Amino acid sequence: MAALCNAEEQAGEQSMKDSKRDSLVVVGVLCIQGAFIEHIKKLKEIRDNEALSLEIREIRKPSDMKDLDGLIIPGGESTTLSVFLAQNGFTDVIKKWISGHGVVWGTCAGLILLADDLQGQKEGGQTVIGGLPVQSRRNLFGRQRDSFEGLVHINEAQQLQSNGPPTCHGIFIRAPGISKVLSPDVKVLGYLSDQETVVAVEYQNIIATCFHPELTNDLRWHQYFLKHVVRQKNNSSAK
Numbered sequence: 001m002a003a004l005c006n007a008e009e010q011a012g013e014q015s016m017k018d019s020k021r022d023s024l025v026v027v028g029v030l031c032i033q034g035a036f037i038e039h040i041k042k043l044k045e046i047r048d049n050e051a052l053s054l055e056i057r058e059i060r061k062p063s064d065m066k067d068l069d070g071l072i073i074p075g076g077e078s079t080t081l082s083v084f085l086a087q088n089g090f091t092d093v094i095k096k097w098i099s100g101h102g103v104v105w106g107t108c109a110g111l112i113l114l115a116d117d118l119q120g121q122k123e124g125g126q127t128v129i130g131g132l133p134v135q136s137r138r139n140l141f142g143r144q145r146d147s148f149e150g151l152v153h154i155n156e157a158q159q160l161q162s163n164g165p166p167t168c169h170g171i172f173i174r175a176p177g178i179s180k181v182l183s184p185d186v187k188v189l190g191y192l193s194d195q196e197t198v199v200a201v202e203y204q205n206i207i208a209t210c211f212h213p214e215l216t217n218d219l220r221w222h223q224y225f226l227k228h229v230v231r232q233k234n235n236s237s238a239k
């Protein structure tokens with residue numbers, strides 16, 4: 001497949017270079033439960049490889065969100081995460097931060113928390129953050145024993161890196177699905193080999209994946225997220 005290098009991609013590349021020169025970008029990882037250590041490792045690897053001016057912050061309480069440019073909500077157990085967030089006055093803080101254009105990436109349980117319409121939630125409901133106009137179904141691919149690894153096709157129009165392959169390895173652990181896209185403005189970033197099952201999306205300042213790129217050697221999803229964060233920061237400081 002031809003390498004794609006669109007204007008947005010170029011703007012992202014430029015922003016990454018700019019971030020090396022000037023302002024510090026602050027990216028947080030929600031460190032309550034789940035695969036947060038793996039996300040932090042990936043961010044550190046990119047920061048060190050690319051000499052980025054990047055602060056990587058562990059987010060454990062609402063006040064840690066101060067001056068944050070980007071946030072990763074990791075996979076884990078969405079019920080545990082949602083109860084913790086609600087009980088600690090965290091849900092509304094993150095909601096407000098996202099509506100103020102903070103760039104967020106939810107992987108797996110993180111996607112569940114960001115979906116506007118959640119199906120298959122625990123009895124009594126789950127307090128979610130929302131903001132992403134998709135319907136997500138918990139455990140769409142089955143229970144724990146149905147967890148699988150498979151090929152994710154990266155949507156050509158949204159190529160993650162101009163020089164990367166058009167696929168990536170997807171690790172799906174009791175994964176949620178994106179059962180419906182609720183807005184034409186949701187961009188599909190990745191889908192399975194059946195060409196139908198959407199597993200990665202982007203909507204404005206929100207990225208969400210059903211699988212776990214932090215558990216693979218592929219850095220492209222984290223690089224893609226960081227570019228988005230830097231672009232957004234530069235846009236808002238230009239205003």
Ligand SMILES: NC(=O)CC[C@H](N)C(=O)O
Nearest residue numbers: 075076077078108109174
């Ligand atoms: N790997 C994951 O994050 C699994 C998510 C889990 N099924 C949940 O509903 O929270």
